Every structure is written in structure tokens, then in C-alpha cells.
Amino acid sequence: MKLSVVIPCLNAAETLAQQLTALQQNDWPDWEVIIADNGSTDGTQGIALGFADTLNLRVTDASQHAGAGYARNVGATQTTGDALLFI
Numbered sequence: 884m885k886l887s888v889v890i891p892c893l894n895a896a897e898t899l900a901q902q903l904t905a906l907q908q909n910d911w912p913d914w915e916v917i918i919a920d921n922g923s924t925d926g927t928q929g930i931a932l933g934f935a936d937t938l939n940l941r942v943t944d945a946s947q948h949a950g951a952g953y954a955r956n957v958g959a960t961q962t963t964g965d966a967l968l969f970i
Contacts, residue, residue, distance in 0.1 A: 886914040887964030891945065891954030893921040896930055902970065903934045915939040919958030922946035 888906065892899060899918075906916060916938050918931040922945075931942050945957035955969055 884913070884966060885964040886911050886966050886968060887959075887962035888914060888916045888968045888970060889919060889955060889958035889962065890916065890970045891919045891921060891951045891958055892923060892927050892931075893951075893954070894923045894925040895927045896923070896925040899927055899930050900933075903931070903938065903940075907934070907937055913964075915941070915962065915964060917958045917961050918942040919945040919954040919961070921949065921951070921954040 890902065903916070918940065920928055920942055928942050931940065934940055941961065943957060943961045945954040959967055
């Protein structure tokens with residue numbers, strides 16, 4: 884079973900690296916990380932993309948509407964897994 888981890892973000896530059904570093908320790912056999920960026924202006928996307936070489940990670944634009952719920956929903960539409968985990 885493939886697991887999709889969805890992380891809705893808005894200006895999460897201060898904490899995102901710590902979260903992604905923790906996810907690097909995961910030993911689930913088949914999984915992906917979707918960063919749903921809700922319009923960050925603080926370098927969140929750059930930090931996320933810095934992990935793309937060590938995580939199966941994609942950043943998606945979720946800035947059309949403000950709010951974590953919208954970002955979660957956009958992120959969920961980008962997943963390819965059998966199960967979703969929202970962080």
C-alpha cells in the first residue's frame with residue numbers, strides 16, 4: 884500500500900525543514916510527500932524543494948483560496964497513494 888503524506892503550508896519556513904527531516908527517517912516501503920503551499924512568501928517552497936533529492940516530494944500551488952482546509956484538499960487531489968496522512 885502506498886502512503887501519501889500531505890502537508891498544507893503557509894509561511895512554514897521556520898518549521899518545515901524539521902518536519903521533513905523527521906520524515907526522512909520513515910521506513911515505509913512506498914510513500915510520497917505533497918507540500919500544498921497556500922501562498923507562502925517566506926521561502927517555504929525553496930526549503931521543501933531542498934528535500935526533493937532525498938524524499939519522494941512534490942510542491943503544489945494551493946494559493947487560489949486562503950485556508951488550511953483548501954490547501955489540504957488541493958494536496959489530496961495531487962496524491963497517488965492508497966491512504967492519506969495529513970500533517
